[in-house]
Amino acid sequence: MDWYHWMAIAALLFCLTSLSLHLLRLWRLGNHHDFSTPTGKPSAAMPYAFVGAMSPTRKESAYLHLPTYVGGLLYHIATFLGIALFFLFLVGIEIFQWLMWPLALIMIMGAVSGAAILVKRMVKPQMRALSNPDDYISNLIVTLFQLATAAVLFWPQLFPVYFVLTALLLLYIPLGKLKHAIYFFAARYQLGYFFGRRNVWPPR
Amino acid sequence: MKTYTDEKKAAALAVLTTQADAKLITHMNSCVHCGLCADSCIYYRAMPGEKYVPAKKVDLVASIYRRYATTTGKLFPKLTGARNLDDATIDEMIDLLYGACTMCGRCTIHCSIGVDISYVVRKGREMLANMDLVPATLQKTVDAALETGNNMGISDQDYTDTLEWLEEDLQMEMENDNAKIPLNATGKEILYTLNPREPKFFPLSITAMAKVFEAAGESWTLSTRMYDVTNYAYYSGHLEQAAIITQRLVDEVHQLQAGKVVLAECGHGSRAFRWEGPNYIQQAFPFETITSIELMLQYIREGRIRLDPSKNKEVVTLHDPCNLVRSGGVVQQQREILKASVLRFVEMNPHGIDNLCCGGGGGQLAMSEYNDRRMSIARIKAEQIKATGATVVVTPCHNCVDQLTQINVTFKLGVQIKTLAEIVADAIVLDK
Ligand code: SF4
Ligand code: SF4
Numbered sequence: 001m002d003w004y005h006w007m008a009i010a011a012l013l014f015c016l017t018s019l020s021l022h023l024l025r026l027w028r029l030g031n032h033h034d035f036s037t038p039t040g041k042p043s044a045a046m047p048y049a050f051v052g053a054m055s056p057t058r059k060e061s062a063y064l065h066l067p068t069y070v071g072g073l074l075y076h077i078a079t080f081l082g083i084a085l086f087f088l089f090l091v092g093i094e095i096f097q098w099l100m101w102p103l104a105l106i107m108i109m110g111a112v113s114g115a116a117i118l119v120k121r122m123v124k125p126q127m128r129a130l131s132n133p134d135d136y137i138s139n140l141i142v143t144l145f146q147l148a149t150a151a152v153l154f155w156p157q158l159f160p161v162y163f164v165l166t167a168l169l170l171l172y173i174p175l176g177k178l179k180h181a182i183y184f185f186a187a188r189y190q191l192g193y194f195f196g197r198r199n200v201w202p203p204r
Numbered sequence: 205m206k207t208y209t210d211e212k213k214a215a216a217l218a219v220l221t222t223q224a225d226a227k228l229i230t231h232m233n234s235c236v237h238c239g240l241c242a243d244s245c246i247y248y249r250a251m252p253g254e255k256y257v258p259a260k261k262v263d264l265v266a267s268i269y270r271r272y273a274t275t276t277g278k279l280f281p282k283l284t285g286a287r288n289l290d291d292a293t294i295d296e297m298i299d300l301l302y303g304a305c306t307m308c309g310r311c312t313i314h315c316s317i318g319v320d321i322s323y324v325v326r327k328g329r330e331m332l333a334n335m336d337l338v339p340a341t342l343q344k345t346v347d348a349a350l351e352t353g354n355n356m357g358i359s360d361q362d363y364t365d366t367l368e369w370l371e372e373d374l375q376m377e378m379e380n381d382n383a384k385i386p387l388n389a390t391g392k393e394i395l396y397t398l399n400p401r402e403p404k405f406f407p408l409s410i411t412a413m414a415k416v417f418e419a420a421g422e423s424w425t426l427s428t429r430m431y432d433v434t435n436y437a438y439y440s441g442h443l444e445q446a447a448i449i450t451q452r453l454v455d456e457v458h459q460l461q462a463g464k465v466v467l468a469e470c471g472h473g474s475r476a477f478r479w480e481g482p483n484y485i486q487q488a489f490p491f492e493t494i495t496s497i498e499l500m501l502q503y504i505r506e507g508r509i510r511l512d513p514s515k516n517k518e519v520v521t522l523h524d525p526c527n528l529v530r531s532g533g534v535v536q537q538q539r540e541i542l543k544a545s546v547l548r549f550v551e552m553n554p555h556g557i558d559n560l561c562c563g564g565g566g567g568q569l570a571m572s573e574y575n576d577r578r579m580s581i582a583r584i585k586a587e588q589i590k591a592t593g594a595t596v597v598v599t600p601c602h603n604c605v606d607q608l609t610q611i612n613v614t615f616k617l618g619v620q621i622k623t624l625a626e627i628v629a630d631a632i633v634l635d636k
Contacts (some may be wrong), residue, residue: 019236022233029226035482037489039533053313060314061240068240072316098297129254130237130263132285175276175285177236180317186230187318195313195318203557 004163005090022182031193038197045196049188052202068120072112078110079142082149086166089152089159098155107150114143115197118178133177142178188193207292212336213289216331217295218270228319228327232269234319235262241321244314246561247304250581258311258321265328268293296336302339303329303574306566306581307439308526320529329441338440345570346445347368347434353452354417356434364428366403371392375410378634385417386409389425395462396424397433397453397477397497398605399470406605412629416500416521418489420508421502424466428546430456433473433593438480439567457491464492468498469623470563471525471601475532495528497600500628501537504544511631516546518620520627521551521594523585523608538600538624545631550592555624560584562599564607579614582607586615600624624629 040178056062062069088095093102118139121127144165152162173179195201239257242248247256254260263553264286270277270286277286287293309322316472328378332338336374338346348357357459364387371385396417402410417424430452457465467474478493503509522542529535535556554560568574583607589597595620597608608621 025223026226029229032225032227035486035488036479037482037493044334049318059316060244061238061316065240065245071630072238088510100297114526116513126257127237127239128240128259130239130259132237134284135237135280135498137283147382164467180234180236183230186226187234187320190227190230191312191318191320198531200530200535200557204536 002160004160006063006168008163008167008170010092011170015170015173017126019179019182022174022179026182026186034197036197038199040193040196040199040201042193042196044187045201046192048202049192049195053191054188068117068184069083071116074106075117075142075146076115077109078113078146081106081177082110085149089162104150107146107153111143111146111150114139114146118143137172138176138178139167141169141172208291208294208337212335212447215334217268217272217289218509219327219334220265221273223273227323229264231320231324232266232273234317235259235266236317237263238316239315240316241311241319244311246306246308246310246563246581246584248576249584253578254494255300256304258305258315259319260327261305262319262321262324264293264297265324265331266299289493294332294335297328297332298339300572301325301332303344304561306435306526306561306568308561308565309530310526310558311560313530314469323327327440329439330443331441333441333443337572338442339571341568341571342436342440343572344450345567346440346442349432349434349436349449350445353430354400355434355436356404358400358403360428363403363431366407367410367426369409370414374411374414378415380418380419381560383414385414386425387428391479392425393463394422394424394466394499395457395460395464396426396431396466397468397473398426398431399434399468399473399600401606402468406602407625409602409625412623412625413468413496414505414540415629415632416509418626419634420503425460425462426540427456427460429459433470433477435473435476436567436570438472438476439570443484446476446480447484449517449606450477451482453477454481454485454489458554462491464494467493467495469496469600469602471527471532471603479532495532495534495600496535497534497541497624499526501541504541509628510633511544511628512548513545513631513634515542515631516596516627517548518546518596519548519550519592519594520546520596520598521550521552521589522555523589523597523604524557524563525553525599525604526559526561526565528600529555529559538598541624541628542598544625546596550594552588552592552605560588562604562611563608564603566608569603569606572594573631578607579610582611582614583621586611586617588589589617589619590615594619596620596622598622598624598627 015192148162148165241258245258267287270284307322311321345355349355367385373385435449472496482488562585563578568578612629
């Protein structure tokens with residue numbers, strides 16, 4: 001292993017430890033005790049909170065903004081795929097030749113979507129007003145990570161740059177909004193619990 | 205130049221810096237500033253612009269959280285836009301959290317992540333309430349409830365006089381001299397509550413519900429000591445005052461040894477008592493609590509009242525009170541009732557848990573300083589009503605009735621606004 005591998009591993013450990021602490025804190029606190037008498041079941045609402053309510057037919061933030069929704073979806077798919085590839089690169093597993101192009105295409109589509117979202121944030125006054133430096137940095141670093149992932153598929157000599165960039169990303173995740181990787185699931189859970197107890201979700 | 209004292213700021217920050225609430229921590233950390241919640245909010249729809257994007261309200265509170273409760277916010281506040289709780293921030297909080305949100309929760313169900321935006325607004329209001337910064341108009345309503353037992357400050361004499369003439373009305377309507385509006389009767393199955401707007405402005409809805417009870421042969425009573433279903437401290441964010449108001453109704457149920465509480469048609473009142481009340485007083489209620497809507501549907505299903513829909517021939521539409529549907533899960537019941545009570549029922553679009561707020565929630569009706577804003581957002585509801593072609597708008601909420609009545613006049617809709625009990629009472633077939 002080279003120095004940049006170790007660097008990435010250290011960053012990964014920092015990232016996983018920080019995110020685990022966030023998760024553990026939520027886990028330990030559990031559901032706040034609610035004294036009201038439920039009329040519905042949170043367990044029945046959970047699948048809806050995580051799947052049905054997220055569907056573009058149900059969510060206005062999706063169906064009124066389809067291009068952004070599709071872009072966001074691609075961006076996230078590419079991010080998760082990029083993380084999976086990072087683990088493969090780290091342990092040195094070779095990727096099949098025939099998979100190179102499809103993987104690179106997904107990463108590039110993700111990066112293009114990420115860049116489009118970034119441009120939107122920069123040019124729309126309303127988005128600018130809502131944004132802080134973390135929003136731009138998070139968007140940019142993930143987009144660069146996707147581009148770098150696509151690049152190393154074809155140019156292995158770029159691995160040092162790739163691993164340094166990935167290490168930076170991993171170090172940055174717990175600091176800003178990228179930790180929504182954890183809080184997204186927590187928020188969906190909280191909504192499922194709230195709307196489930198009150199028999200609002202799943203809708204009838 | 206006003207300066208809020210450090211002591212007050214500390215009281216406000218205590219709401220956020222508690223590290224003991226997973227729900228709070230979750231919603232403070234979840235917003236990704238995508239801005240996609242904008243179109244879900246009536247304020248933004250009526251007045252597009254960055255100010256009224258729901259995420260702006262979330263960020264006002266969450267940025268303070270970041271500043272005081274996260275390491276990144278403490279060390280590098282600029283990086284995540286973490287804000288100090290300074291005078292400018294506090295003023296903006298008052299304006300946006302009290303003056304530009306009905307706490308309708310529509311943005312919550314449409315948020316791309318799942319941030320409970322109205323919950324965050326509530327937390328922000330709690331902070332302001334801890335600083336004694338509840339708008340005076342809203343606080344006056346809470347104070348009236350605390351001082352007189354009802355939020356409109358109706359005197360006992362006026363209340364009992366009104367109920368007396370309503371009882372006479374009921375007897376004429378039912379052609380039955382034994383029809384009663386029982387007061388302070390002990391050991392009844394039901395303690396019924398009222399929105400004080402009823403005895404003050406809309407007494408016919410009391411007669412209507414009394415007719416339903418009478419037709420169903422129900423054992424029920426009203427109280428003269430504590431009948432107010434509302435709890436404006438839910439809106440102000442003052443938890444102790446909300447607990448006092450809740451406890452009074454709980455005590456009255458015990459005093460009258462009633463079997464259950466039936467909550468009048470009031471969206472926030474039913475939410476504040478049924479769902480938030482036990483948490484305000486940190487105790488589960490030892491009695492059943494249901495809304496009059498659920499009760500009326502039970503009567504219909506059990507055949508305790510018979511309805512003739514041909515008695516309501518007009519085209520009727522339904523306005524869903526946000527607190528009742530989106531935060532109370534009472535969604536289909538009012539539809540089933542209407543289908544049994546009227547000939548022609550048409551839905552608004554959107555409706556149910558996706559409904560658009562009328563603009564009167566969140567305490568907006570009490571806060572006259574925001575009247576212009578309230579009536580600006582009301583245009584959206586007016587257009588929705590117009591599009592249905594209905595001549596009657598039914599809503600199971602007296603706050604909504606009030607707002608819809610103003611919408612009706614302002615936008616010249618020419619419709620009638622009714623409660624569900626009124627529609628049901630009109631359709632009742634009495635056994636002679
Ligand atoms: S949709 Fe949700 S995550 Fe996006 S800006 Fe609005 S509140 Fe934040
Ligand atoms: S709760 Fe309702 S009024 Fe408040 S921001 Fe959300 S959609 Fe707008």
